[in-house]
Amino acid sequence: MESVTKRYPDGTVAVDRLSLEIPDGSITVLVGPSGCGKTTTLRMINRMVEPTEGTILLDGEDIQRQPVTTLRRSMGYVIQNAGLFQHRTIVDNIATVPRMLGWGKQKARARAAELMERVGLDAALAKRYPYQLSGGQQQRVGVARALAADPPVLLMDEPFSAVDPVVRKGLQDELLRIQDELGKTIVFVTHDIDEAIKLGTMVAVMRTGGRLAQYAPPAELLSDPADAFVEDFLGADRGIRRLSFFPSARLELTTGPVIPLDATAEQIAAPGADHLLVTDADGRPLGWGAPGDLTAGDIRPAELLPHGRPFVPGTDSLRAALDCAVLSPTGWAVAVDAGGRVTGVVSQQTIGEAIRSAHAADRADEAKVSS
Amino acid sequence: MNGFLDGFFDIPSDLQHSWLGLIGLHLREALLPVLAGLLLALPLAQLCVRFRWLYPPVLGATTILYAVPSLAFFVVLIDYTGQTELTVMIPLAVYSLVVLVPAIVDGVRSVPQETLAAATAMGFGPVRRYLQVQLPIAVPAILAGLRVATASSISLVSLGALIGNQGALGNLLAAAQKYDRPELAVNSVVTTAVLAILCDALLVLLRVVLTPWMPNGARSRPKTGGRRQRPVPQDVIR
Numbered sequence: 001m002e003s004v005t006k007r008y009p010d011g012t013v014a015v016d017r018l019s020l021e022i023p024d025g026s027i028t029v030l031v032g033p034s035g036c037g038k039t040t041t042l043r044m045i046n047r048m049v050e051p052t053e054g055t056i057l058l059d060g061e062d063i064q065r066q067p068v069t070t071l072r073r074s075m076g077y078v079i080q081n082a083g084l085f086q087h088r089t090i091v092d093n094i095a096t097v098p099r100m101l102g103w104g105k106q107k108a109r110a111r112a113a114e115l116m117e118r119v120g121l122d123a124a125l126a127k128r129y130p131y132q133l134s135g136g137q138q139q140r141v142g143v144a145r146a147l148a149a150d151p152p153v154l155l156m157d158e159p160f161s162a163v164d165p166v167v168r169k170g171l172q173d174e175l176l177r178i179q180d181e182l183g184k185t186i187v188f189v190t191h192d193i194d195e196a197i198k199l200g201t202m203v204a205v206m207r208t209g210g211r212l213a214q215y216a217p218p219a220e221l222l223s224d225p226a227d228a229f230v231e232d233f234l235g236a237d238r239g240i241r242r243l244s245f246f247p248s249a250r251l252e253l254t255t256g257p258v259i260p261l262d263a264t265a266e267q268i269a270a271p272g273a274d275h276l277l278v279t280d281a282d283g284r285p286l287g288w289g290a291p292g293d294l295t296a297g298d299i300r301p302a303e304l305l306p307h308g309r310p311f312v313p314g315t316d317s318l319r320a321a322l323d324c325a326v327l328s329p330t331g332w333a334v335a336v337d338a339g340g341r342v343t344g345v346v347s348q349q350t351i352g353e354a355i356r357s358a359h360a361a362d363r364a365d366e367a368k369v370s371s
Numbered sequence: 372m373n374g375f376l377d378g379f380f381d382i383p384s385d386l387q388h389s390w391l392g393l394i395g396l397h398l399r400e401a402l403l404p405v406l407a408g409l410l411l412a413l414p415l416a417q418l419c420v421r422f423r424w425l426y427p428p429v430l431g432a433t434t435i436l437y438a439v440p441s442l443a444f445f446v447v448l449i450d451y452t453g454q455t456e457l458t459v460m461i462p463l464a465v466y467s468l469v470v471l472v473p474a475i476v477d478g479v480r481s482v483p484q485e486t487l488a489a490a491t492a493m494g495f496g497p498v499r500r501y502l503q504v505q506l507p508i509a510v511p512a513i514l515a516g517l518r519v520a521t522a523s524s525i526s527l528v529s530l531g532a533l534i535g536n537q538g539a540l541g542n543l544l545a546a547a548q549k550y551d552r553p554e555l556a557v558n559s560v561v562t563t564a565v566l567a568i569l570c571d572a573l574l575v576l577l578r579v580v581l582t583p584w585m586p587n588g589a590r591s592r593p594k595t596g597g598r599r600q601r602p603v604p605q606d607v608i609r
Contacts (some may be wrong), residue, residue, distance in 0.1 A: 046492055072494035083489030087507045087584045097493050129584040155492070162377075 014040040015210035017054070022202075025183040027175075029200035031190055033233070037210030038189045040064070043157050045187060046075045058153070073097055076146030076154040076184075082138040084130040090141055091126040098150040108148075115144040118181075120174055136167035143175070147182070154186045161190065193234055197222070197241065205230050219245035223362065235298050243319035246358045249322060251313055251351065253335050253344025261286065265296040275330040277358060278304055283341035285310060288330050310334040313343065318358065324350050379554050383546045386536065390558070397539035397566065401525040408467025408520060409513075414473035415468070417501060426476060433469040441466075441527055445534045459531035459538070466527065467520040474516025478509030511585060514578040518571055525567040529559070540566075559580045 002079045015037040017092025028037040043049040047068050054076040056063045073371035084093050094112035111241045119140040160168045196203045197218040205213040222242035225231040234370045308328045311320045313335050324333035325348045380390045396541045419426040444462035452458045483507050529541025536542050543559035
């Protein structure tokens, strides 16, 4: 939807010959250290900053062609600390752009009420003023306000960086959910690489001096950082984080060491495993026990080792499966179905093999694409 | 009937006004300059906000004007405007201006950057942004300035007595001396004080009515959005 080539010198160069094609209907994240020009880039899209060179095209048309206020009203903008109008009620804050576009008061307020529900705000907050809301609630109002006139494009400038980590995670999940429903074209600026990887369909890593270091989907960013700067910016555990993009569905599970609470002596002895996972009558995991410590007909759930958090194959990633195995006292991860019933167990070793084969498959895919 | 308060409301006829008439005159001489000062201060303050370099010289010039004693002002102005109400009101308007310009500038400047950026990004032009965002948020600071300007203006009107009975309630002070009737002086002082207090109370009331968005009990205006530590009504936390 957009092809940007521009340089922005005001003595210093804030953004240097940047070219980006931002795909429609997905989240593109601009990430980089402070002073890398990511906010400047974002603000050039709605012309709060005018580029010195180059052009920005929106759906093939130069954004310079339409009046600046028209352009801005067609783009939602969410900012750090929300930037709410403290002198207006929540409902009036959200209705701002629709009112400017000439909607009737009733229609604008009805729209605001609908959006409050969409972003997870209690309708009782409508008549309150911003100071009466928590930071997270204010940020939700900010998102609702940006969505009010149903703009095709949403610009978000570090919107979640001023709230605490728990609230931030909630807001990120909410954004992904809203994006699933609405399919906006979102350009999101952050300095937090984890946020970028979590939210982005495409991630543009920028470096100081306003240059693009790499523009790629998050999985590719983690597997093939373009250079030392990107690698360093991704952090030391990018290998582990990359596992988030591999599904755990194809892990080979074994039910050998899984026994019911009322297991016979043979069932306890048969697998020849170091540890056995005991399940209750419904098949839910109770805990681990060594065969020597278990007495047939008298297995006491309270004496078993904890089984740790289980993972759901298909829903969770390999990273989640590995995490379960690492945290498990026996080194085995417990797999359950959506109902919490054990479908099998898997060892760290098996997960390790799955990771290697996933990497191999990934490389084969790339080879196919490039050939 | 020779009690002290007997002649309290018996205003000498050479003042040409009843007690209530003097009050009306006093309010007019005091409040019109404040209004004029406000009307001049608004655009001047907006210029100071837009062109930052303008603010220090404007502040310097108005402060020097404020330092000119009102009596000196009157003497200079008499040559041009004679012994009229206008001679009293012009200096008062200048004094109001001096108080109001920094109040408005500080108020408008204290609108959080992210609020301004959000307004711009939503497609507010400069004029709409000033009228619908900056000015309303600056209202508490402007009203704080108005309170100071109004109180000082009400008290300074009395000096008009020195240039030929243009002091409204202040004229009673001169009359008290002339006719040896101290109760008129008491009347002048008490009435002026009560007027000042009432006007101040009205401005406070106006502030409360205009700014329902201010946190209850906050004495100073809020400066940034969102992250202040403030008492929050319990039922809001859900």
